[in-house]
Amino acid sequence: MGVFASFLVLSLLSFSASFSCGEMQPKIGVCYGELGNNLPTPSASIQLIQKLNGKRVKIYGTNPTILKSIQGTDLQISIMVPNNLIPDISTNQTLADQWVQTNVVPFYPESKIRYLLVGNEILSNPPNTTWFKLVPAMRKIRSSVKKFGLHKIKVGTPLAMDALESSFPPSNGTFRPDVREKVIRPMLHFLNRTKSFFFVDVYTYFAWVSQPLQINLDYALLQPTNITYTDPVSGLTYTNLLDQMLDALVFRHEATRVPGHSPLPRRNGLAQRRRPGPARS
Template identity: 30%
Template sequence: MRLMKDPSAQSGVCYGRLGNGLPSPADVVSLCNRNNIRRMRIYEPDQLTLQALRGSNIEVMLGVPNTDLENVAVLFNAIRNIQTAISGAGLGNQIKVSTAIETGLTTDTSPPSNGRFKDDVLRFIEPIINFLVTNRVPLLVNLYPYFSVVDNPVIKLEYALFTSPEVVVNDIGRGYKNLFDAILDATYSALEKAGGSSLQIVVSESGWPSAGAGQLTSIDNARTYNNNLIQHVKGGSPKRPSGQIETYIFDLFDEDQKNPEVEKHFGLYSANMQPKYQISFN
């Protein structure tokens, strides 16, 4: 993960490439520049993409494909080895290494202050947390209120879309009007219980599909969620109210090679670079 230079640009995009007919990396960089997108997460070290980004003033979070990391049990050694190699190249102050986790690794998340890592996860996640604390590097978290609503239909849609007019969850003096904050703060609570109270979280993926799974996946819901998300992360959460929340919207383009069907429809743009709905990164 490359350290970010522009703290005012809190929202970026995830640039997945598992789609047919996607534009060239050079055209993608031009699209991002036209739309004030200053941060990008890419999932593999593709040379054409990296060349297009050179000199673009877009900050990059560079991923190592999951297939290159056999399982969570070896993840800590992989992170440590990559950071050692980067430091050996004299880039330790410019590039830091972290990893992305899913919120499904946590449990007891309601109310958020009860959040903790699942018992079978702790022995793998604690060394990673200690490494991140020592190196002062944030933890990356993929955070999707959409999937929480799918898994628990009792959750009101307005709570997930940042449109609730009132507090939905009260937790030791903190009021939660949206599910994003509740999931984020539950993860912070889990970190605190695992020795990571000093860590910051970067939301490395969040988004809403515009099709693929019934009425919940609509253009209107995707537009509402993503636009509200961009504005919301300019501030903090109830548990961490100071500062902003660095966040990457998934996905820049629809990726029609992915499965299941709903995974094909997270894009802000179609393959022809036309926006699927109006969205502003300002």
């Protein structure tokens, strides 16, 4: 159990952000992976997550044992459509209906399924046609969710930071040209229309390990230091790498100009920054 506890703490340190015009409450969550040896049972895992005051859980599939173990708790859970099903679901509403009926309906609302994620970091895979089937699959799954009356479940998809071509300085954040117009823009329109969330997996470790001599470790770990970085264009001053990475997405999200869709409710640490003029709120 000690090994698992250490792994779980590391998972807590990983960051999954959701940007949206909808309500967002600050709750710590856990990414519950199932790859490994000598893992505790789902019920033991859920008990540990509760002991650590976790409030949200993301699983990389729809393991029914995990979903049953969460029943009766206050944990909100995100479940996932496997990457390999995206091409077929994108063109087949019946298949989408069957997937939701099999993997969601039997467990809801006893298991507090809050987010239904279509795929995992699809745009990080080598170029393939699945990229362009992602948003159509999200639409099909959303239609299924509505059909079965699961109105509190939001449909989205998690992206990695490599969806950006550039992230430094944050004001120069730029979505990759190979996905900008054909994937990202229609995705943002979908999220705006359905009042859903833009999910992104942000790992300061990967940024630090690629440039350990340029990035201070304490700055990457969000430790209190006197180290800051000031964006030469925006004038924003950052006190940790997480805020800096998130703002690269915020700036690009705002520049995409999807009407009515705010990138996030300004609760990602902006209060820690200093910028000339009125504060962002």
